[in-house]
Amino acid sequence: MKKKTMLMLTGALAIGVLSACGGSKENAHSDGHGSTSHQEENSATPSAGHGDHGDHGTSEQSANYKASFSFSTESVKANENSELHIQITDSDGDAVKEFELNHEKLMHLIVVSKDLSYFNHIHPNDQGDGQFSIGMSFPNGGEYKAFADFVPKAGTNTTLSQWVKVEGNAKSPEPVKADAQLTKAIDDKEIELTLSSTKANEEVTLVFNISDAQTKEGIRDLEQYLGAVGHVVILSEDAEQYLHVHPVEEKATGPKAEFMTSFPKSGTYKIWGQFQHQGKVFTVPFVVNIS
Incomplete structure (x- = not known):
């Protein structure tokens, strides 16, 4: 038993x-x-x-x-x-x-x-x-x-x-450090993140611009993922502040996907954006400092 x-x-x-x-x-x-x-x-x-x-x-x-x-x-x-x-x-x-x-x-x-x-x-x-x-x-x-x-x-x-x-072998911890540039390449895609503000307790618009990494053309046929164009999870560095964010326009298809939120306090936050294209879900992480 x-x-x-x-x-x-x-x-x-x-x-x-x-x-x-x-x-x-x-x-x-x-x-x-x-x-x-x-x-x-x-x-x-x-x-x-x-x-x-x-x-x-x-x-x-x-x-x-x-x-x-x-x-x-x-x-x-x-x-x-x-x-x-x-x-x-x-x-x-x-x-x-x-x-x-x-x-x-x-x-x-x-x-x-x-x-x-x-x-x-x-x-x-x-x-x-x-x-x-x-x-x-x-x-x-x-x-x-x-x-x-x-x-x-x-x-x-x-x-x-x-x-x-x-239990088991632990790996060396990686520092949660703000990205110098908010552009990442994931699965042959280039994703750029922009924030309308980096101040705590202000309404912030997060915009993910998703393009083909080779041609730089915007991807306009993103698929619905769990009923939306994408989803975003945000955690503070100490994992005490947790935000789960849905898009402003759920039926959008790209290349831009917009989300609105507010960071509850200053500090370093990690952001994971999730999207689906051609039947495959891809996750893109960013780290930002909020003042």
């Missing part, structure tokens, strides 16, 4: 209105999307919506929901498959049994390494009675943070998160 190892318990973290998805080890695979922003204190909070561009921001904390994260093995080891179980309960400890579809999924799970060099966006399966599960593996030993993003029935966007300790 398998033992479940309880690795963490969280409450609900606050959210505004935002969204995105993906997985990558500076381009790992992923295929999820959610929407949330929260300040990490091992407690979750429901989000209050704002605007129709789908941006989740930080609001006051509450303890409306809780989550227990556990694995079906006694320890979690790098490069070994493990089954992650997530149990969602309300403030009375009762299982939350009904959830709303949020960008085509009932739950989006974002997993990042402590240095933010690894990123993955996946979708756990609904097992009923408030429990979700998914098989997964971690590339190296060390600490990872998991964010469960969901919408309870007749509720609001909620994000629950916790750190996970993975």
Whole structure:
């Protein structure tokens, strides 16, 4: 009989209105999307919506929901498959049994390494009675943070998160350092990011301009990915501020994809944009300083 190892318990973290998805080890695979922003204190909070561009921001904390994260093995080891179980309960400890579809999924799970060099966006399966599960593996030993993003029935966007300790050889941490230039080449594509502002607590427009890396021609046939032209996840350097951002125009097809959000405080943030072209999802990371 398998033992479940309880690795963490969280409450609900606050959210505004935002969204995105993906997985990558500076381009790992992923295929999820959610929407949330929260300040990490091992407690979750429901989000209050704002605007129709789908941006989740930080609001006051509450303890409306809780989550227990556990694995079906006694320890979690790098490069070994493990089954992650997530149990969602309300403030009375009762299982939350009904959830709303949020960008085509009932739950989006974002997993990042402590240095933010690894990123993955996946979708756990609904097992009923408030429990979700998914098989997964971690590339190296060390600490990872998991964010469960969901919408309870007749509720609001909620994000629950916790750190996970993975056994095995750990790689040297990579510094989270602002990019000198906000242009990246990914999968034969050139992606340029522009921000209308780099100040905290101001509305910011993020514009991704996606072109063919060889011809420099703008790509105008981006495909819908989880119901939108793209999704964006943003994390502060310490992984305490989490933003999941949806596009301003969901049915856009490129070459530009615009997103609106607000950075809750000054500091260094990592941004992952996710898009789909010719049946393939690609994830592009950027790091920016916010004053």
